[in-house]
Amino acid sequence: MNDFREEEVLGKAYDGRLMRRLLGYARPHSGIILVCVALLALLAGVDLARPYLLKVAIDNYLSPPGGAGGGGASLRSLWPLALLYLAILLVGMGLNYLQTVLLQRTGQEIIFRLRQEVFEHLQRASLSYFDRNPVGRLVTRVANDTESLNEMYTSVLVNLFRDLFIIMGVVAVMFRMNAKLALVSLAVMPLVAWISVVYSNRARAAWREVRVRLARINATLAENIAGMRLVQVFMREAEQAREFEAIDRSYLDASMRQLRVFAVFRPALDLLSSSTLALVIWYGGGRALSGSLTLGVLFAFTSYIQQLFRPILELAEKFNIMQQAMASSERIFQLLDTPAEVADPAVPQPLPRARGEVEFRDVWFAYQGQEWVLRGVSFKVQPGQTVAFVGHTGAGKTSILSLVPRFYDVRSGAVLVDGVDVRAVSQGELRRRMGLVAQDVFLFTGDVASNIRLNEPGIGDDAVVRAAVATKADSFIRRLPRGYAEPVAERGATLSSGQRQLLALARALAFDPAVLLLDEATANIDSETEALIQGALRELVRGRTTLVVAHRLSTIQHADQIIVLHKGRIREQGTHRELVARRGLYHKLWRLQFEDDAGALAPTPTPTPAPTPKTG
Numbered sequence: 227m228n229d230f231r232e233e234e235v236l237g238k239a240y241d242g243r244l245m246r247r248l249l250g251y252a253r254p255h256s257g258i259i260l261v262c263v264a265l266l267a268l269l270a271g272v273d274l275a276r277p278y279l280l281k282v283a284i285d286n287y288l289s290p291p292g293g294a295g296g297g298g299a300s301l302r303s304l305w306p307l308a309l310l311y312l313a314i315l316l317v318g319m320g321l322n323y324l325q326t327v328l329l330q331r332t333g334q335e336i337i338f339r340l341r342q343e344v345f346e347h348l349q350r351a352s353l354s355y356f357d358r359n360p361v362g363r364l365v366t367r368v369a370n371d372t373e374s375l376n377e378m379y380t381s382v383l384v385n386l387f388r389d390l391f392i393i394m395g396v397v398a399v400m401f402r403m404n405a406k407l408a409l410v411s412l413a414v415m416p417l418v419a420w421i422s423v424v425y426s427n428r429a430r431a432a433w434r435e436v437r438v439r440l441a442r443i444n445a446t447l448a449e450n451i452a453g454m455r456l457v458q459v460f461m462r463e464a465e466q467a468r469e470f471e472a473i474d475r476s477y478l479d480a481s482m483r484q485l486r487v488f489a490v491f492r493p494a495l496d497l498l499s500s501s502t503l504a505l506v507i508w509y510g511g512g513r514a515l516s517g518s519l520t521l522g523v524l525f526a527f528t529s530y531i532q533q534l535f536r537p538i539l540e541l542a543e544k545f546n547i548m549q550q551a552m553a554s555s556e557r558i559f560q561l562l563d564t565p566a567e568v569a570d571p572a573v574p575q576p577l578p579r580a581r582g583e584v585e586f587r588d589v590w591f592a593y594q595g596q597e598w599v600l601r602g603v604s605f606k607v608q609p610g611q612t613v614a615f616v617g618h619t620g621a622g623k624t625s626i627l628s629l630v631p632r633f634y635d636v637r638s639g640a641v642l643v644d645g646v647d648v649r650a651v652s653q654g655e656l657r658r659r660m661g662l663v664a665q666d667v668f669l670f671t672g673d674v675a676s677n678i679r680l681n682e683p684g685i686g687d688d689a690v691v692r693a694a695v696a697t698k699a700d701s702f703i704r705r706l707p708r709g710y711a712e713p714v715a716e717r718g719a720t721l722s723s724g725q726r727q728l729l730a731l732a733r734a735l736a737f738d739p740a741v742l743l744l745d746e747a748t749a750n751i752d753s754e755t756e757a758l759i760q761g762a763l764r765e766l767v768r769g770r771t772t773l774v775v776a777h778r779l780s781t782i783q784h785a786d787q788i789i790v791l792h793k794g795r796i797r798e799q800g801t802h803r804e805l806v807a808r809r810g811l812y813h814k815l816w817r818l819q820f821e822d823d824a825g826a827l828a829p830t831p832t833p834t835p836a837p838t839p840k841t842g
């Protein structure tokens with residue numbers, strides 16, 4: 227459907243360019259990683275020593291006297307060997323513990339740093355980036371993609387050495403013990419290699435399918451849970467379930483395909499390893515009977531053959547991990563390499579002392595291509611003034627507000643704050659003097675107070691309360707069971723939209739900005755809350771420059787200037803009185819609303835005089 231669901235496209239399992247960069251992240255830990263490799267070499271030694279010790283025990287102590295081995299010693303003399311075996315087992319355990327802890331810790335630390343880097347990069351990204359990339363995708367980047375890299379660092383890269391040590395060691399020991407038997411043991415290896423390659427290819431395709439479909443399930447699930455209200459009220463349950471079932475079933479099918487591939491491969495390899503064992507026992511057994519081979523060697527060979535097959539069995543799995551890691555790192559690096567479209571200038575100009583002057587000079591703006599949202603907009607707001615923007619939906623009101631803190635860059639013209647082009651100063655300094663109450667209020671998980679102060683240590687508890695009192699949010703907050711400590715659920719779902727707006731106003735006041743950007747919510751609010759919000763606004767705009775987008779025109783009658791936008795252009799401009807007198811678009815909008823209000827059952831709280839038709 228969209229690429230959000232289909233993005234699990236996998237490429238190759240090894241990419242030198244990506245790998246070099248990934249190894250770069252491991253470089254600060256290279257000391258520890260070297261230690262891990264050394265530990266793994268020791269562990270491989272332990273693995274190799276165990277069958278060998280048993281061989282010595284069998285040959286020297288357990289074989290009947292006169293047998294092929296030197297045998298015949300008493301069982302009591304076996305003790306030192308048994309203790310050595312135990313010691314080796316314990317040492318192996320210890321090494322394994324140390325190695326696992328060190329390696330996992332290193333892997334987690336690398337991933338921790340990467341996650342941090344991705345998160346901080348996301349924070350710096352321009353808003354246009356978030357317009358293009360759905361939340362789900364970005365969350366996957368930070369959470370899952372980094373985790374699949376962890377797996378690569380810990381279970382593939384370093385363990386590769388262990389497998390290598392084991393394979394080389396086993397082959398060497400085998401040849402040292404008995405070259406002929408070693409050749410017999412390795413006879414099936416070409417076949418094993420061929421089967422592994424075939425399997426890897428099949429498994430990769432099947433596995434890729436599984437991943438793609440799993441991603442689709444996740445996306446559909448997330449969408450349906452987020453949109454549950456809609457699903458339930460429009461009774462789309464059956465339809466959504468059907469859609470989900472189709473996606474779910476295709477996942478099931480893919481999983482089954484993967485299973486079938488594996489179900490053939492695993493027994494095939496088992497068969498080969500068993501055949502090898504049988505071959506060795508048959509061949510070696512004959513030799514043993516004839517006395518040219520000891521039982522101990524035969525035993526050791528059976529163990530070594532199993533050790534040899536284990537890395538091969540795991541090969542395919544490691545291949546998958548590598549492939550996933552390459553795909554993940556490609557996506558992560560792509561994100562990290564996307565420069566912010568809105569970036570600070572190399573040498574930011576200092577902003578003069580905050581007076582709160584805002585000016586638009588012939589601003590042309592489009593979110594994409596030639597779809598102009600603002601066409602030559604010019605206006606100037608004097609410090610402390612309130613300017614209101616009105617206009618039809620989609621006229622460009624919110625866009626104007628977005629340009630002041632430089633969420634986006636203008637295409638031509640300029641936005642000036644206190645006389646300086648916003649592109650010439652650092653974004654941090656610019657935004658420090660702005661407060662924003664967005665059209666859809668956002669609340670973080672936490673409590674009421676933390677949503678007002680937003681972790682700003684400079685805003686103490688009394689400042690929080692003062693802001694809430696001034697913006698009339700205090701009374702509803704106190705009615706909450708736990709007052710200012712009342713937990714706020716994700717996105718503020720437990721508060722009404724009016725309450726959320728009051729909170730947002732308190733937040734803006736707490737930060738005491740020189741320039742206030744208010745985007746009035748379109749949602750319907752009861753008259754009482756509206757009156758509250760009106761009162762809060764009056765408090766808020768006092769003494770600071772305010773750009774307010776108003777949907778309820780009653781809000782803005784006292785604005786110093788009203789700008790009427792129409793399709794990205796300024797159509798009318800003036801005070802309420804002047805604009806009503808002009809009998810243009812504003813007058814029309816106002817009349818419409820007035821008639822609406824007059825027609826409503828409840829009387830309007832704001833005494834708005836009926837527009838008196840004037841001539842001229």
Ligand SMILES: Nc1ncnc2c1ncn2[C@@H]1O[C@H](COP(=O)(O)OP(=O)(O)OP(=O)(O)O)[C@@H](O)[C@H]1O
Nearest residue numbers: 357593594599618619620621622623624625626665
């Ligand atoms: N992030 C975006 N990416 C692309 N286009 C956008 C984006 N935001 C808004 N637009 C488009 O820009 C135009 C102006 O949108 P804007 O949000 O400024 O309107 P508005 O006047 O605030 O409307 P409303 O009264 O409904 O809030 C619309 O045509 C809209 O489709």
Ligand SMILES: [Mg+2]
Nearest residue numbers: 623624625665
């Ligand atoms: Mg808007």
